[in-house]
Amino acid sequence: MTRTIDTVGRAARHDMLIRVECGHCRHVGHLRARDVARVVGQGRSIDTLRFVCSRCNARAAKALPMEYDRDRPPKVMIWVPMEFRR
Template sequence: MTFDTLGKAALHQMLLTATCRRCGRQAKFVAEDLARVYGSSRNPHTLPFKCTTCDAKDCEVRLMGLPFDRKPDTIIWRPTKGRR
């Protein structure tokens, strides 16, 4: 199944991982949280991620199931809309 909207990904309790193509830094978000901020009809691959390490805006977005055996040191970020 393809998840072309945040609403579909949230319905299936997906985790979104944004990986910077320049430096490799990763950030993980719960799709439901992103759907609240950006709207449930938004395509997850068009979200405006920006790397906090190298300031690049070129990020690869992947969706995966929310792992039940998540490691305690895994950080899941909460989305916020900042100034542009």
């Protein structure tokens, strides 16, 4: 994880994942950065992303870029991007 990955577009270029943790129930999910970029745009800061938890419907507190390990991809993409403000 590195500080230089600050926007969705940058993470998408490196084919990274966005790791999202629910601030309410601690449910963790992962999204492909390029899928997120398609929704919110390349220039969107990862810090400002908000997701809805698929378990408790709370708004997730934290989104962080993460390396995508092709040999061990996460099993499911469980997070649903909510309406994004640009």
